[in-house]
Amino acid sequence: MEFSERLEALATKVQNQASAIGTEEATKNAFVMPFIASILGYDVFNPMEVIPEFTADVGVKRGEKVDYAIVRDGEVQILIECKTSQSTLKLENASQLFRYFGTTNARLAVLTNGVVWQFYTDLDAPNKMDSKPFLVLDLLDIDETLIPEIQKLSKESFDLDSIINAAEELKYVGAIRREIAAQFREPSDEWTKFFTTRVYEGSFTAKVREQFTELVHKASKQFLTEQVNDRLKTALGVGVTAPAPSDPVEEVSSQHAAEADLERDTEIETTLEELEGYQIVKAIGCSEIKPNRIVHRDQKSYFAILLDDNNRKPIARLHFNTKQKYLGLLDEDKKETRHPIDSLDEIYGHADAIRKAVQRYA
Known part of the structure; x- marks a missing residue:
């Protein structure tokens, strides 16, 4: 599996299992260790590469531990602190990272709940961990522009200098x-x-503000939808070349085990065409909801597209597993009608029905 494919497979696993994970240890086993092994490529079974429960006594805080330390060339390079997948990440709950960052050679620190991954370094002051991450990876909503930066952290492509050099731009961008996303969701008075x-010549009174708050929100949604649709149409016109078969694996490591585990968890091979179809439906539906x-x-x-990850809200x-592809749409009684399609672009022809389905549940 290619890097992006492994990331997508883990994202699918997180999406399917996150609601069932209730403890920190379960989060580590289900999400964090597979990320370290299958995405970053470090052997979690090898203490020369990954040290669990890493201890480095700091001042009066004796015996305090960080969940994982990733080692390269005998030096700690990355510190990882984990929380349960159901928790909201708060930096005040990761005081160990702050203290250990200044006493080890690590230039990178990670705070994660297995779903969201926050990456920190020392841009503001040398050897002092920043209070804000320079990169945030959400496995439930992967930003594709971040994938090359995540890959630089992997064992195969580790490039600390490049990561640090890009960190400041990544942080502020x-x-x-x-x-911007927050303003699109709920425009502030300043944004409105x-x-x-720029478009209204009268005074900006309270009545005008109330009127234009809704107009700005509506225009923002329409603009975002148009941008997503244009990007999808462009992507659909690009051919996809199947990856070459990989060489036989001679050595078993945690990366290979984690990849096999991801394949077992997903069981069914999710195709690029299905994901592209999903993105089209999502682009249509996001005019109604987040x-x-x-x-x-x-x-x-079949490949199901749901609201709120709820089987009762299809x-x-x-139906892309046969020669003739179908788009299945369900009425108010959950009765499905299959519409034959020859290309993914034809999904746009059913935009009204898709929006009605979203409105029905939302």
């Missing part, structure tokens, strides 16, 4: 993008005023 004063509420589950007989089904 990521923060700006998250702020910024656009209103995109992260639309998820997928690959079943044996938006659409993709």
Whole structure:
């Protein structure tokens, strides 16, 4: 499996299992160790590469531990602190990372609940861990632009200098993008005023602000939807070359075991065509609700697209396992009608029905 394929497989596992994981140890076993092994490529069974429960006594805090330390060339390079998958990541709950960062050679620290991965370094002051991450990876909503940066952390492609050099730009670009996303979801008065004063010549009164808050929100959603649709249409026009068969594996490591585990967990091979179809349905549906509420589950007989990861809220089904492909749409009584399609672009022709399905549940 290629790097991006392994990341997608783990994301599918997280999506399917996160709600069932209730403890920190279960989070480590189900999500964190597979990430270290299958995504980063370090052998979690080899203490020369991965040290669990890493201890480095600091001042009066004797015996305090960090969940994992990743070692390269005999030196600790990455520290990882874990929380349960159901918890919200708060830096005040990871004080060990702050203390250990200054007493080891590590330049990178990671705080994770197995779903969201926050990466830190020392941009603000040397040997002092920053209070804000320079990179945030959400496995339930992967930003594809971050994949090359994550790959630089892997054993095969580890490039610390490149990571640190790119960290400052990643930190601020990521923060700006998250702020833009927040404004798209719920425009602030400043955001509303910024656009209103450029299109409206009157005074920015309370009544005008109320009127344009909704207009700015609506325009933002439409713009975002158009951008997503344009990107998908462009992507669908690009041919995909099947990866060459990999060489036989002679040595068994945790990476190979983790990859096999991911394949067992997903059981069914999720195709690129199914994921592209899902993205089209998601792009259509996000005009009604937040995109992260639309998820997928690959079943044996069809590829399900659901609202809120709930089987009782099916938006659409993709039947792509036969020569003739079908888009399955369900009515209010959950009765499915299959519409034959010859290309993914034809899904756009059923946009109204998809939006109605989303509206019905939302």
